[in-house]
Structures are given as C-alpha cells and as structure tokens.
Amino acid sequence: MSTENEGNAVPPAPSAPPVPVASPAASPQGSAPDGGAPTTPLPPVPQGTPGQYPAPAAQAPAGPPHGTPGPAPDAHQPYGASGAPAPDGSWPPPTAAPSYGDGGSGAAGAGWGSSYQQPAPKPGNGRGGLVAAVLVAALVAGGLGGGIGYTLAKDSDSSGSTTVSASDGASQVKRAPGTIANVASRALPSTVTIEAESTSGEGGTGTGFVFDTQGHIVTNNHVVADAVDGGKLSATFPNGRKYDAEVVGHAQGYDVAVIKLKNAPSDLKPLALGNSDKVAVGDETIAIGAPFGLSNTVTTGIISAKNRPVASSDGSSSSKASYMSALQTDASINPGNSGGPLLNASGAVIGINSAIQSSSSGGFGSGQSGSIGLGFAIPINQAKYVAQQLIKSGKPVYAKIGASVSLEDSTAGAKITDQGASGSAAVESGGPADKAGLKPGDVITKLDDHVIDSGPTLIGEIWTHKPGDKVTITYKRGGQEHTVDLTLGSRAGDS
Numbered sequence: 001m002s003t004e005n006e007g008n009a010v011p012p013a014p015s016a017p018p019v020p021v022a023s024p025a026a027s028p029q030g031s032a033p034d035g036g037a038p039t040t041p042l043p044p045v046p047q048g049t050p051g052q053y054p055a056p057a058a059q060a061p062a063g064p065p066h067g068t069p070g071p072a073p074d075a076h077q078p079y080g081a082s083g084a085p086a087p088d089g090s091w092p093p094p095t096a097a098p099s100y101g102d103g104g105s106g107a108a109g110a111g112w113g114s115s116y117q118q119p120a121p122k123p124g125n126g127r128g129g130l131v132a133a134v135l136v137a138a139l140v141a142g143g144l145g146g147g148i149g150y151t152l153a154k155d156s157d158s159s160g161s162t163t164v165s166a167s168d169g170a171s172q173v174k175r176a177p178g179t180i181a182n183v184a185s186r187a188l189p190s191t192v193t194i195e196a197e198s199t200s201g202e203g204g205t206g207t208g209f210v211f212d213t214q215g216h217i218v219t220n221n222h223v224v225a226d227a228v229d230g231g232k233l234s235a236t237f238p239n240g241r242k243y244d245a246e247v248v249g250h251a252q253g254y255d256v257a258v259i260k261l262k263n264a265p266s267d268l269k270p271l272a273l274g275n276s277d278k279v280a281v282g283d284e285t286i287a288i289g290a291p292f293g294l295s296n297t298v299t300t301g302i303i304s305a306k307n308r309p310v311a312s313s314d315g316s317s318s319s320k321a322s323y324m325s326a327l328q329t330d331a332s333i334n335p336g337n338s339g340g341p342l343l344n345a346s347g348a349v350i351g352i353n354s355a356i357q358s359s360s361s362g363g364f365g366s367g368q369s370g371s372i373g374l375g376f377a378i379p380i381n382q383a384k385y386v387a388q389q390l391i392k393s394g395k396p397v398y399a400k401i402g403a404s405v406s407l408e409d410s411t412a413g414a415k416i417t418d419q420g421a422s423g424s425a426a427v428e429s430g431g432p433a434d435k436a437g438l439k440p441g442d443v444i445t446k447l448d449d450h451v452i453d454s455g456p457t458l459i460g461e462i463w464t465h466k467p468g469d470k471v472t473i474t475y476k477r478g479g480q481e482h483t484v485d486l487t488l489g490s491r492a493g494d495s
Contacts, residue, residue, distance in 0.1 A: 194259070283302060
C-alpha cells in the first residue's frame with residue numbers, strides 16, 4: 001500500500017509557534033535566543049476543498065445592508081502517490097512512488113505539504129458589522145436592565161448578591177496520569193516544529209521530538225531533505241524558543257532522520273520510548289504535530305492495524321521510495337504532522353508519524369483535503385535502531401537478502417526478477433539469497449510468519465530486521481512450496 005507523507009509549505013512570516021497555556025505538569029525547555037519560525041497507499045505505489053464562509057444572516061431591522069464575505073483559504077491535500085516498477089528488492093526503490101503527506105520541500109505545486117495561504121481579509125461590511133451592532137445593542141440593553149434590576153433589588157431586598165463563586169479548591173481541575181491532557185502536557189515540551197529550507201528558498205515544516213539530552217531530535221527524512229545540502233534548518237519548542245540545527249544523518253529508505261540543536265539547552269527532556277512490538281490493535285494513540293502549520297496540535301485515536309506495508313515518496317519522477325511495515329492509526333494526521341511522535345496511553349513513543357492515505361490523487365488543492373482516518377507511523381523499535389546508527393556513523397545500515405524483486409502490483413508474493421537494476425544479476429553472487437538457493441522466478445510468499453503479497457511488502461518487512469538476523473523464507477518454484485532459512489546481509493548508505 002502506498003501512502004502520502006504529511007507536510008506544510010513554510011509560512012512567510014510568523015515569528016514563532018503560539019505558546020500554549022501553562023500546564024502544571026509541563027516543564028519548559030531551556031532558553032535560547034528568540035528568532036523567527038514558522039509531517040503512503042500499499043504496493044504498488046498509488047498516491048490531498050475549498051470552503052466558503054456561510055452566507056450572511058438576515059439584515060438587521062434598522063441597519064444598513066451587509067455584504068457577503070469572500071471564500072476562505074483553500075485547505076490543501078498532500079500529494080497522491082503514483083508508482084512505477086523498479087526491480088531491486090535490496091534497494092533501488094521504484095522510480096516513482098506514493099508521495100509524502102507531510103511537510104517537505106518542492107517547487108510550486110510540488111513538494112511535501114500544502115502551500116501556505118494568507119488568511120482571507122475580513123469583509124468590511126458583512127457579518128462582522130452585523131455582529132458588532134447586535135453586541136452594542138445588547139450592551140446598552142444590559143446596562144439599562146442591570147440598572148433597573150439593581151434599583152428594584154435595593155428597594156425590596158437587602159440580602160445582597162446570590163451569585164455563588166467556586167472555592168479555589170473546587171476550581172482546580174486535577175488531571176490524573178494516563179489522561180490525554182496529562183500525557184499531552186508532559187510530551188508537548190519535548191516536541192518541536194521543524195523548518196527546513198533549501199539554498200533556493202524551497203522548503204516546508206514538519207515535526208520532531210527530543211531523543212536525548214545531547215540535543216538530538218528524531219524526525220522524518222523527507223521533513224529535513226531540503227536542508228541536507230547547505231540549506232537552513234531550525235527547531236522551535238512550544239515555549240517559543242527557536243534553535244538552529246544541523247542534519248546529523250538521514251535514511252531515505254527508512255524515512256528517518258536525526259538533527260542536532262546548536263547551542264542546545266541543558267534541561268532537555270527526551271520522550272520515553274515504548275515497545276512497538278507489544279502494541280495491539282485497539283490501543284489508544286496520541287499524535288502530536290503541526291498540521292497545516294498549526295504547531296503543538298494534539299489528536300487522538302487508536303491503533304487500527306499493525307504491519308501495514310506502506311511505500312511512500314514525494315511523487316516526483318526522481319524520487320526514491322521509502323518502505324515501512326507501519327502502524328496504522330485513525331488519529332487525525334495531516335500535512336505538517338510528519339516526524340512527530342505517536343504516543344501510547346502512558347505517553348511513551350510507539351511510532352513516528354510519517355504518511356497518510358489520500359482520498360484523491362489529484363495533488364494539492366484538488367479533491368478532499370486533510371485526514372480521512374488513515375495515518376501510518378514508523379514503528380519506534382525500527383526508528384530507534386536507525387536513529388542510533390545515524391548518530392553513531394551518520395549513515396543508515398539496511399538489512400538485505402541480496403535479490404531483486406518485482407515492484408509491480410501483485411497479491412501472489414514477491415517475485416525475484418530475471419535481471420537486477422542496471423543489468424546486474426537478480427540474485428547477488430555469494431549473498432544471503434544465493435547461499436539459500438533462491439533463483440530468479442522464485443516467488444517469496446512469507447518471511448517468518450508474515451505473509452508477503454508483493455515486492456514492497458517484502459522490502460518493508462526485511463527492514464524491520466537488523467543485519468545478521470536469521471529469518472525463514474517461504475517461496476514457490478514451479479508450483480511447489482519450499483522453505484529455507486537465511487541470514488540477512490547488510491548494506492550501508494542510501495546509494
């Protein structure tokens with residue numbers, strides 16, 4: 001299944017994300033100089049309404065006629081995915097795949113996320129004028145009625161006001177551990193809005209979260225891709241503090257990246273990491289991000305499915321796909337949520353929000369926009385391993401079987417192609433598949449106990465493992481089913 005990653009184009013101006021209302025359980029991040037600041041359907045790789053203000057209310061009896069406001073800004077949808085086969089199971093991904101649904105880069109009309117729209121100007125003589133007039137009338141009537149009421153009460157009753165005020169204790173709302181409000185108040189201070197900009201000025205916004213006390217932030221590769229080659233990168237905390245940052249390492253295939261804050265504060269609080277292998281369908285989820293540029297947004301839902309094969313890309317002809325065996329959630333995820341944490345009910349990170357399924361493949365500004373309840377997150381167990389590799393060496397390490405598989409639409413399994421990429425052998429000589437006796441034409445139907453229905457599904461499942469892991473491959477040859485054990489090999493880097 002291919003999906004789209006979420007994201008937002010960089011707004012022209014806002015100086016910093018809004019500072020949330022102080023919460024007793026939230027502890028602010030350290031200070032730094034203030035600054036300006038402004039998240040995929042399945043194999044093969046497929047790939048999102050403008051609104052108008054309501055018509056004005058009926059004209060006031062004695063007032064002048066009022067105008068009708070103009071249309072509201074369009075709400076844009078992430079790119080739809082489009083895919084084309086590319087015959088390399090151990091790497092190169094398809095030349096075109098589903099597009100990212102969150103904030104990344106791209107030229108006008110192309111790139112991660114939706115383009116920024118300035119708010120429509122408020123009409124000078126529309127509903128706003130009518131409301132203002134009604135409010136003035138109400139205030140006058142209220143003042144008059146209040147005066148008469150006070151006089152009557154003074155003449156007939158000396159008992160004073162009957163209004164009851166809540167005591168200080170009764171007005172304090174206690175939010176027990178495990179409630180959504182409590183989890184959000186603890187997690188928000190460790191979540192950042194990321195702004196990435198290329199040397200040509202293109203870019204977008206996404207989300208990330210504090211990984212350790214040294215200032216490392218984990219996010220999606222497509223969120224920071226624009227800033228990799230000499231671009232600008234910054235991270236802004238909910239308290240409004242903005243820090244310049246640099247890319248430590250990025251893994252295009254996994255769609256994971258690590259950035260590091262410059263002059264990081266000393267009181268960073270990393271988010272606790274959960275165990276994505278222990279997640280069950282129906283478990284509660286909490287997503288944090290910056291949908292459509294609205295930083296520090298919290299949404300909730302449940303785990304809708306596990307091990308959902310997803311392939312995603314930015315939709316461009318030169319894009320390489322990312323593959324994952326994803327956690328599916330119905331928590332509302334929109335452009336700008338990419339890279340943000342998906343939390344469980346106790347506040348531990350169980351995934352990285354990465355992609356969404358669109359109801360339309362028409363691109364930004366067409367079809368329906370926003371979440372349709374199909375969001376996908378990279379399991380945190382995989383993301384943790386990748387992040388640690390990136391911090392250690394700056395390069396990702398991928399597990400592989402050493403065979404190229406077809407990426408065409410299929411439900412029968414992952415077929416080993418007759419020829420590899422660029423004319424190379426389909427089965428790498430001396431590689432894991434070769435040692436296990438696999439040959440071109442074999443159709444892999446299971447990896448351990450996971451059903452394999454296509455090439456992208458196989459790649460995503462292999463990448464949930466580490467090099468050196470032993471796996472059991474079930475395949476068909478000439479209509480006969482066979483089973484063989486093999487030890488996964490490794491490949492460093494995205495090239």
